[in-house]
Amino acid sequence: MGRKGIAGLAALAALTACAAGCTVRPAGEGGSPVRIEVPGRTPSASAPEPEPGSRAPDGGGKSARPGSPAPRVLWSPGDSGRDVRELQARLRQVAWIFHGPTGTYDDLTAKAVRGFQGRRGLPRTGVTDSVTWQRLLAMTHEPGRWELYLMGGQPADAPDPRCTTGRALCISKSSRTLRWMIDGRTVSTMPVRFGSEYTPTREGVFHVYWKSRHHVSTLYDSPMPYAMFFSGGQAVHFSADFAARGYAGSSHGCVNVRDEEAIALLYGQVRSGDKVVVHW
Numbered sequence: 301m302g303r304k305g306i307a308g309l310a311a312l313a314a315l316t317a318c319a320a321g322c323t324v325r326p327a328g329e330g331g332s333p334v335r336i337e338v339p340g341r342t343p344s345a346s347a348p349e350p351e352p353g354s355r356a357p358d359g360g361g362k363s364a365r366p367g368s369p370a371p372r373v374l375w376s377p378g379d380s381g382r383d384v385r386e387l388q389a390r391l392r393q394v395a396w397i398f399h400g401p402t403g404t405y406d407d408l409t410a411k412a413v414r415g416f417q418g419r420r421g422l423p424r425t426g427v428t429d430s431v432t433w434q435r436l437l438a439m440t441h442e443p444g445r446w447e448l449y450l451m452g453g454q455p456a457d458a459p460d461p462r463c464t465t466g467r468a469l470c471i472s473k474s475s476r477t478l479r480w481m482i483d484g485r486t487v488s489t490m491p492v493r494f495g496s497e498y499t500p501t502r503e504g505v506f507h508v509y510w511k512s513r514h515h516v517s518t519l520y521d522s523p524m525p526y527a528m529f530f531s532g533g534q535a536v537h538f539s540a541d542f543a544a545r546g547y548a549g550s551s552h553g554c555v556n557v558r559d560e561e562a563i564a565l566l567y568g569q570v571r572s573g574d575k576v577v578v579h580w
Contacts, residue, residue, distance in 0.1 A: 371429035379405040382448075387428055389443035390436050391416065401448055456489045460579045462505055468575040469508075469528075469536060471555055473501070476547075478536070478555065480566055487569070490562045493542045495534075495553035502553070506530040506576040511567070520552060525560075526567040530576040538563045 375384055380403050388401035388409055397412040410426035417432055418424045456477040463470035463481050470479040473494060480487045494501040508528050515527040515537070527537040539556035541549055546558075555578070557563040 371431040374428050374430060374433055375405055376427040377405050377407070377410050384409070385448050386443060387433075387436075388412075389447045390440040392447070393440045393443070394436070456486075459484075459486070460577050462577045462579075463575070466575055467571070468577055469530075469570065471536075471576065471578045473503070473578070473580050478557065480569065488562065488566065490557055490559055490566075492536075493539065493547060493549070493551060493556040493558070496550040499551070499553045501551070501555060501578060502531050502534060503578045503580070504531075506578070508570060508572050508574045508576060511570070511572060513567070524554070526557075526563045528567065528570055528576075536563075536576070 375387060382403065384405050385401040385403040387405075388397055388403075391397040391409070391412045392401070394416070396416045397409065400409075413428055413432065414424045414426040416436065417426075420435055422432055422435070456479050457472045457475045459470050459479055459481060460472075462468070463479065464484040466483065468479075468481045470481050471477075471492065472479075476492055476494075477489055478492045479489050508530050510527075510529040512527045512529070512535075513525065515524040515535075516522070517524050517533075519533065523540070524535060524537040527535040529535040534553045534555070536555040536557065538560050539551065539554075539558060542551075542556040542558040543560070557566075
């Protein structure tokens with residue numbers, strides 16, 4: 301093959317190797333370099349910039365494309381109800397909240413949501429959107445009745461028929477609640493705690509036989525403020541231990557109330573002789 305044929309093959313090889321145009325010098329010949337352009341391609345000194353929203357070369361997360369819809373907001377501060385109570389119960393399961401559930405989306409709930417979001421690389425908005433909720437669902441189990449009403453007491457059971465006449469303290473062991481009822485009407489309800497298996501709270505129909513505002517137990521040497529005695533040494537009364545420890549503890553047989561303001565009001569309304577019904 302002649303020298304011109306060899307030079308032509310070298311130029312063709314250079315052309316094939318050039319993606320967007322390059323400068324080559326024919327092999328074995330002098331003279332000026334020859335610029336070879338590839339039809340339909342624009343020469344470029346660098347790779348094209350990635351489109352907005354595409355994955356970064358370093359493997360970073362993919363951001364939302366401009367104009368894509370924001371996640372739907374499910375609950376935000378000021379909301380209330382059973383769904384908010386479930387949100388709080390699930391946040392409690394993953395140790396982002398320690399109060400409640402209360403059923404009200406308060407400042408502490410918003411703070412817990414922000415913390416949960418930030419730990420998982422989500423926008424720290426403090427409102428629960430569909431993305432945050434799905435992430436929380438994947439990490440938790442569906443809360444039962446006890447978890448939903450852990451701190452605030454469970455919904456009171458339907459009143460025992462023995463409570464529907466006259467004045468009665470209607471106390472349910474199954475829902476751990478006390479209803480104060482007058483002529484079948486519920487005046488107030490509050491969560492309560494009972495005795496342990498070794499010192500059980502007696503069940504049945506009793507009557508308040510003594511009230512003692514600043515009572516101190518002579519048997520256990522412990523305060524029993526707002527005590528309303530109904531069976532032997534057992535009484536309905538405020539318990540600072542119940543207020544501090546919740547259901548982690550138990551009484552010695554009394555019906556403990558954790559809300560001091562609520563029992564102070566109840567104490568002022570209950571009279572000696574009023575009925576007390578303790579039931580399942």
